Amino acid sequence: MLRAGIIGATGYGGVELIRLLSMHSEVGTPRVYSSSSEGTALASLFPHLHQVELPLLESIDVPSIAENNDVVFLATPAGVSAQLTPQLLQTNVKVIDLSGDLRLNSAEQYQAWYKKQPADAQTVEQAVYGLPEYNRELVKQAQVIANPGCYPTATLLGLLPLAKTDWVDPDTWIIDAKSGVSGAGRGVSLGVHYGELNESINAYKVGQHQHTPEIEQVIQEQTGKALLVQFTPHLVPMTRGILATTYVKLKKQVSAAELQEYYESVYKDEPFVRIRPFGSHPRTKEVSGSNFCDIALHLDERTGRVIILSVIDNLIKGAAGQAIQNMNIMCGFEETAGLPKVPLYP
Numbered sequence: 001m002l003r004a005g006i007i008g009a010t011g012y013g014g015v016e017l018i019r020l021l022s023m024h025s026e027v028g029t030p031r032v033y034s035s036s037s038e039g040t041a042l043a044s045l046f047p048h049l050h051q052v053e054l055p056l057l058e059s060i061d062v063p064s065i066a067e068n069n070d071v072v073f074l075a076t077p078a079g080v081s082a083q084l085t086p087q088l089l090q091t092n093v094k095v096i097d098l099s100g101d102l103r104l105n106s107a108e109q110y111q112a113w114y115k116k117q118p119a120d121a122q123t124v125e126q127a128v129y130g131l132p133e134y135n136r137e138l139v140k141q142a143q144v145i146a147n148p149g150c151y152p153t154a155t156l157l158g159l160l161p162l163a164k165t166d167w168v169d170p171d172t173w174i175i176d177a178k179s180g181v182s183g184a185g186r187g188v189s190l191g192v193h194y195g196e197l198n199e200s201i202n203a204y205k206v207g208q209h210q211h212t213p214e215i216e217q218v219i220q221e222q223t224g225k226a227l228l229v230q231f232t233p234h235l236v237p238m239t240r241g242i243l244a245t246t247y248v249k250l251k252k253q254v255s256a257a258e259l260q261e262y263y264e265s266v267y268k269d270e271p272f273v274r275i276r277p278f279g280s281h282p283r284t285k286e287v288s289g290s291n292f293c294d295i296a297l298h299l300d301e302r303t304g305r306v307i308i309l310s311v312i313d314n315l316i317k318g319a320a321g322q323a324i325q326n327m328n329i330m331c332g333f334e335e336t337a338g339l340p341k342v343p344l345y346p
């Protein structure tokens with residue numbers, strides 16, 4: 001059995017990793033690590049985990065973590081992986097980082113968008129961006145994965161097929177995305193207070209969200225074109241889910257049938273991307289609890305724009321599920337192992 005450890009096990013990403021790993025036939029009972037609750041039983045903090053067999057939370061001691069695990073997930077806030085991952089990589093352990101610390105190639109970009117000290121250049125260079133649909137071969141060989149951000153996952157899976165064609169004007173990408181509040185993690189702040197959030201919707205970090213350079217970097221890597229995207233995230237009063245609505249201007253005439261056929265062919269062998277009928281309206285509820293990204297295409301002939309709708313569960317395809325998908329690929333397991341086959345509904 002694979003030995004897996006989770007640092008940041010008391011957060012939303014961490015407990016979702018525990019839930020999914022508990023259903024994985026190739027992985028043993030994970031070890032769980034905490035910077036604040038050493039010696040505590042996780043089930044005393046999370047009663048829903050009551051029957052899951054787990055050891056007590058352990059402190060974060062790198063030599064002991066490396067000795068006792070084959071794979072370590074970091075479900076920790078920005079800044080932590082930049083410190084821990086270089087130490088973990090001195091050993092044979094594989095690392096899957098759910099935070100944004102290892103995603104941006106440029107230290108200047110990381111500092112500018114995350115306002116934190118970047119990881120050392122060698123660690124960042126070693127990290128493979130874990131979007132399996134586009135980087136599967138690199139993920140297979142990787143020792144360290146930068147698990148993609150939740151908004152970039154939904155956005156890039158929707159946008160990349162079209163970005164790779166010469167059908168669109170690359171300077172016209174606009175992404176309008178909405179997230180449930182679990183995207184902000186378990187920590188409390190005024191913005192995620194029930195009374196502030198319920199029956200309300202707001203944009204935030206307009207023109208300043210840290211996932212903007214991540215989306216631009218991956219488009220450039222995948223298409224060779226450097227470009228700027230307009231990305232606006234919104235907070236909506238639901239627990240889970242992201243809907244990304246992406247707009248781009250066509251520069252060639254393309255029919256609805258061509259678009260649909262093209263997307264279906266790009267993703268035909270992908271276990272976690274489902275192309276919906278042309279002109280449909282995927283709901284976050286229809287992927288909730290699963291590792292699916294559902295995508296629907298629209299064409300507005302009046303304005304000459306394609307509109308791409310993509311939905312994911314931010315905690316699964318946007319975080320813990322994609323991390324396990326990456327682990328499966330790195331370890332030679334079935335890519336779908338441990339990941340729910342049917343979403344929760346309603």
Ligand SMILES: NC(=O)C1=CN([C@@H]2O[C@H](COP(=O)(O)OP(=O)(O)OC[C@H]3O[C@@H](n4cnc5c(N)ncnc54)[C@H](OP(=O)(O)O)[C@@H]3O)[C@@H](O)[C@H]2O)C=CC1
Binds near residue numbers: 007315
């Ligand atoms: N929520 C989501 O939908 C997504 C989250 N992410 C990213 O994944 C990471 C985890 O997110 P999420 O689980 O939501 O966050 P949470 O805030 O829910 O949990 C983070 C955990 O990190 C631990 N932690 C805090 N400070 C430190 C520290 N200095 N050193 C070590 N551990 C620390 C805490 O546990 P303890 O006090 O026990 O150590 C805490 O429970 C973040 O980087 C986030 O941006 C990425 C995609 C989606």
Ligand SMILES: CC(=O)N[C@@H](CCC(=O)OP(=O)(O)O)C(=O)O
Binds near residue numbers: 098101181182184235
């Ligand atoms: C709703 C909400 O607040 N979402 C978070 C998701 C970002 C995240 O998870 O951050 P990294 O992936 O970059 O670490 C946000 O917008 O900051």
